Amino acid sequence: MLFELERVSLRRGGEPVLVELSARFPEGVSAIVGPSGSGKSTLLRLLDRLSDPDRGVVMFRGTDIRELDPLQLRREVALVPQLPALLDGTVADNLRFAAGLSDRDPDLDRLLGLAGLERSFADRDVERLSVGEQQRTMIARALATEPDVLLLDEPTSALDEQARDSVERTVVDLHRKLGNSIVIVTHDPEQARRLAEWVVRIDAGRLVEQGAAAGMLA
Amino acid sequence: MIGIDVTLGEVAAALVLVAIAAAISRWRGAGLEADIGIAVVRSFVQLTAIGFVITAIFDEDSLLLVVGLLAVMVVFGAFTARARARHVPGALTPLLIALALSATATLGLVLGLGIFPAEPRYLVPVGGMVIGNAMTASAVALNRLGDEMRGDAPRIEATLALGATARQAAAPSVRRALRSGTIALVDSTKTTGLIFFPGTMVGMLLAGADPTDAVRLQLILLYVLLGAVAISALTATTLAYRNFFTAAEQLRDRGDGAEQPAQ
Numbered sequence: 001m002l003f004e005l006e007r008v009s010l011r012r013g014g015e016p017v018l019v020e021l022s023a024r025f026p027e028g029v030s031a032i033v034g035p036s037g038s039g040k041s042t043l044l045r046l047l048d049r050l051s052d053p054d055r056g057v058v059m060f061r062g063t064d065i066r067e068l069d070p071l072q073l074r075r076e077v078a079l080v081p082q083l084p085a086l087l088d089g090t091v092a093d094n095l096r097f098a099a100g101l102s103d104r105d106p107d108l109d110r111l112l113g114l115a116g117l118e119r120s121f122a123d124r125d126v127e128r129l130s131v132g133e134q135q136r137t138m139i140a141r142a143l144a145t146e147p148d149v150l151l152l153d154e155p156t157s158a159l160d161e162q163a164r165d166s167v168e169r170t171v172v173d174l175h176r177k178l179g180n181s182i183v184i185v186t187h188d189p190e191q192a193r194r195l196a197e198w199v200v201r202i203d204a205g206r207l208v209e210q211g212a213a214a215g216m217l218a
Numbered sequence: 219m220i221g222i223d224v225t226l227g228e229v230a231a232a233l234v235l236v237a238i239a240a241a242i243s244r245w246r247g248a249g250l251e252a253d254i255g256i257a258v259v260r261s262f263v264q265l266t267a268i269g270f271v272i273t274a275i276f277d278e279d280s281l282l283l284v285v286g287l288l289a290v291m292v293v294f295g296a297f298t299a300r301a302r303a304r305h306v307p308g309a310l311t312p313l314l315i316a317l318a319l320s321a322t323a324t325l326g327l328v329l330g331l332g333i334f335p336a337e338p339r340y341l342v343p344v345g346g347m348v349i350g351n352a353m354t355a356s357a358v359a360l361n362r363l364g365d366e367m368r369g370d371a372p373r374i375e376a377t378l379a380l381g382a383t384a385r386q387a388a389a390p391s392v393r394r395a396l397r398s399g400t401i402a403l404v405d406s407t408k409t410t411g412l413i414f415f416p417g418t419m420v421g422m423l424l425a426g427a428d429p430t431d432a433v434r435l436q437l438i439l440l441y442v443l444l445g446a447v448a449i450s451a452l453t454a455t456t457l458a459y460r461n462f463f464t465a466a467e468q469l470r471d472r473g474d475g476a477e478q479p480a481q
Contacts (some may be wrong), residue, residue: 048379051468070466075381085376088390098380138376145380 001062002027002149002181003047008056010042010205017042018053018205029175029182031196031213033189039205040185041082044151047183048079075102078142079151082185083158084134091129091137092122098144106144114177115140116170132163139170143178150174152184156191171195222425233258275338284338288325288345292317295349299357303458305364307470312457313356320352320450321345324442333438344442347418351403351443352450359399359451360458366391367462375469384463392455399451400444407440416440 003025010018018039025047032040045051046058049070058065065073086094092108099106108122115136126134135155142150152171156164172195175182186192192199192213199216201208209216236258243250275283296313303309325345334340367374370391377387410416418439422432462470 049466049468050375050379052464052466066466070468071381071383073381074379078381079379081372081376081379083372085373087373087377101381101386142380 001025002030002060003183004059005043005046006057006059008043008046008053008058010046010051010053012042016205018046021056021202021205021207023200023202023207023210025181025183025200026198027181028197029171029184029195030198030200031192032183032185032200032202033192034187034202034208036187038203040187040202041153043202044079044153044183044185047151048074048077050079075145076147077149077151078145078147080135080138080142080153080155082153082155084131084138086126086134086137086141089126090122091117091124091126091140094126094137094141095122095144098141102145104144104146111140111143114143114170114174116166131158132160132167135159135167136170139167139174143174147180149181149183152182154185154187157187168195272342275342279338281336281338281341284341284345287342288321288349289318291346291349292321295353299353299360299454302357303360303364305368306360306458307461309360309454309458309461312454312461313353313360315457316356316450316454317349317352319453320356320446321349323449324348324446327445328442333442344439347439347443348446352446355399355403355447356450356454358402359395359455362398363391363395363455363458366394367459371469378467378469384460384467387469388459388462392459395455395459396451399455400447403444403447407444410436410440 001024005021005023008018008021009016021039021043023043032043034040042051046053047060047065049058049065049068052066060068060073060077087097091112092106095106095108095111109119112119112121117133117136117140121129121133121137126137129137135158139150139152139155155171156167159167168191171182171184174180182195184192184195186195196213198211199213200210201216236254240251240254242248243254271287275287292314295317296310299313299317300309303313306312325341325348328334328344329336334344367388374387374391378384406414416436416439419432419436422435423429464470
């Protein structure tokens with residue numbers, strides 16, 4: 001099992017965000033589906049240990065993630081947040097920074113290609129990119145660390161339909177070409193059906209149901 | 219150095235200017251009259267008190283007393299600076315260390331290089347200036363650091379999510395905070411003599427010193443202060459940024475539950 005959560009609870013500012021949530025994510029492409037404010041992003045952040053639950057356990061491939069080195073975990077499990085948040089500089093600067101964290105030299109052409117960007121983007125200043133291009137750069141940057149697992153938080157929420165289709169194709173390709181497992185957060189059940197093999201549906205911080213996408217979202 | 223006598227009557231005469239300030243405030247409805255009154259009383263009481271303390275220390279000629287006075291200044295300075303750095307968790311310890319280190323390092327170098335002799339007459343005023351400037355610089359730097367860490371939180375967390383350390387993720391914010399702590403003195407040092415006359419030089423000229431001596435002493439102090447503010451801003455930011463992160467390289471109090479609205 002890629003990730004397992006056992007009775008995970010988390011409060012923030014006195015308000016419950018996740019409540020006794022148990023869920024599992026097999027290898028492959030999974031989706032966390034739920035309405036806005038249901039705790040999807042918080043759940044995704046727990047998988048990368050960007051925060052810890054108040055109670056409960058998060059397991060990554062059978063190990064409690066608190067027993068893992070958080071830096072090592074995040075190099076294996078890369079999270080791409082909902083809104084692009086690149087470092088100042090060019091696209092190539094960002095890719096080099098990320099690759100450098102794992103002592104690698106990035107293959108810029110390959111990374112840009114995987115994220116669906118032209119080679120010419122390498123020297124573009126990130127401030128001059130559209131939101132969709134920035135989101136793709138975020139994906140390329142995450143790939144630069146050569147992660148095993150990608151966590152994508154609403155990767156298409158800021159995009160128009162055409163850009164969305166293209167990013168979705170990129171996600172499917174990544175899984176096919178690289179064999180990475182992917183967990184994608186989306187508020188759109190249709191998108192979950194298009195992309196995922198496994199679905200975890202939550203609402204108000206609680207598990208509603210989980211299972212194979214084909215059975216659940218049909 | 220030629221002496222100068224200032225009578226209390228002359229000080230009182232200068233209050234005419236304060237009256238003008240209060241009158242302007244009242245005329246234009248700025249509502250600062252009470253604050254101006256408090257400022258006048260506090261400055262009189264505080265400076266008179268420190269005058270007695272300094273006189274006593276000069277009379278005793280004891281380096282231990284000098285160290286004690288400077289230590290008190292460091293503590294007061296750290297508490298004052300903390301008020302400006304309220305968005306920085308646990309700011310007091312970094313500030314105490316920053317001010318103490320800055321004072322120790324700069325005064326140690328000044329003495330070691332033989333710029334000033336180890337006498338209270340030099341150590342007290344120079345130490346006071348060093349600590350005062352170090353306090354301002356570290357307060358500005360940490361104030362900026364607090365703003366940076368909040369404003370740049372999404373970017374910092376996105377960098378952590380790649381497996382970067384807290385240090386790597388915070389580096390751009392720490393750099394900007396350090397810069398903002400030191401830039402004011404760097405800029406004023408650039409324009410010194412053109413746009414304003416610094417206080418030491420003015421004081422020496424008023425006291426009847428030779429302008430060349432006044433200029434040289436002022437240059438020494440400016441250079442010493444540049445070192446002092448750089449050390450204090452660097453120390454404060456370097457020690458304080460870590461308090462924004464947990465031991466597991468997580469950004470504290472970051473957006474849990476504050477899911478961004480989907481479109």
